[in-house]
Amino acid sequence: MAGKITVMGAGSWGTAFAKVLADAGTEVVLWARRRDVADGIAETRQNRDYLPGVVLPAPLTSTSDPRLALDGAGTVVLAVPSQTLRNNLTAWRALLPRGATLVSLAKGVELGTLKRMSEVVVDVAGVPDDQVAVVSGPNLAKEIAEEQPTATVIACRDHDRAVALQQACTTGYFRPYTITDVVGCELGGACKNVIALSCGMADGLGFGANTLATLMTRGLAETSRLGAALGADPMTFAGLAGLGDLVASCSSPLSRNRTFGARLGRGETMAQAQAAVGGQVAEGVKSCSSIRELAMRHGVEMPITEVVHRVCHDGFDLTEMAGQLIGRKTRPER
Structure with missing residues (x-):
């Protein structure tokens, strides 16, 4: 080079x-x-x-x-x-x-x-x-x-x-x-921040491994749906830029987005959660809104992103998060 x-x-x-x-x-x-x-x-x-x-x-x-x-x-x-x-x-x-x-x-x-x-x-x-x-x-x-x-x-x-x-x-x-596949690589990186927020929230609320695995898996599914609508290669989401990044960000306490979500789950305010990540940017807090809007523009359903947006920006009661997601209409996985 x-x-x-x-x-x-x-x-x-x-x-x-x-x-x-x-x-x-x-x-x-x-x-x-x-x-x-x-x-x-x-x-x-x-x-x-x-x-x-x-x-x-x-x-x-x-x-x-x-x-x-x-x-x-x-x-x-x-x-x-x-x-x-x-x-x-x-x-x-x-x-x-x-x-x-x-x-x-x-x-x-x-x-x-x-x-x-x-x-x-x-x-x-x-x-x-x-x-x-x-x-x-x-x-x-x-x-x-x-x-x-x-x-x-x-x-x-x-x-x-x-x-x-x-x-x-x-x-x-x-x-x-x-x-x-630039599109898939970027969508995987952007959406995983939002899913990491949701996993942090779930952890802060006291939920365990089943809940976190569900959020990661269904989060990957909604990311893949958005990717398909925008012309990404579906295999990208099974690789490092998709699943790999998602697992690291949703599992590690080093992830600012997961840490931010966990603080919210434990009842802290947005300002307190921001202070907990050392004033650095938890990208998903803002990107959840733009990703949600992008999904709506393309007619893609992204329920986890929707809930995270409502918690971060509409004052949605975090304790109702699980009910909102689990209570959705049942359907085949694919």
Whole structure:
């Protein structure tokens, strides 16, 4: 992959992915919005705000100057929250190197436009869609930063671009696969945040493994229905970007969405739950609304997403969640 790789966004996942790239021998620059974060990384080799205790390799450099970060980049990795991607990318658009591969790490559907993240990138940057790649899968940042073995999916319509990025981020602990199904990869990543919220809520209410397994399985079913309506490959949802990401996010206490939902299930307010995830973004809280609207636009039934939206935004009584889902009309599984 020609030129350096720049990661725009020094949150936990952006920092972890930058570490993966550096460990793979790639020249990588990590851009942080806050100068103190960038300076701290340069001085201590740690991002103490988001990945304390993780030593970042020497080939990784940091800056808070977007012009310096993007100059000469052959690949630009966008590691900002989904609902801020448009505004951030608009600010950086004139600085993007011509022909650079643009990679989205964000998992969500944009409010208002109902666009997937790759569609937002195409819209704002004015590039063809085969110049945009997506990384998704069971990617809990802390575990990856600790070099625990994991796999991921790189999706791009241009297979050669996907392979180039694959080669740039393959390490002894991080194994990327490639696919061309960008739609399925992005929907799996966006919808699993909502299902993880529901699993957290169920756990907070005191429900056990049967309930969680039911939510994960039926959550995957409604994600697959939406994917089918939007032209995704159904096999994508059986892989790392679908089932793999779903299991990790719904099961792990490291998942911000699951943690947020569990706090709500235990009776905390939205503000208290937000504080519990360290002020970081639980993407599903906002994406549940845009995914719900996208499903309605395409005539797709997504009952779990509907309930999560009502809990987060309409004041729906969380204790009635199980009754709303279990009490639905019975029918064949397929």
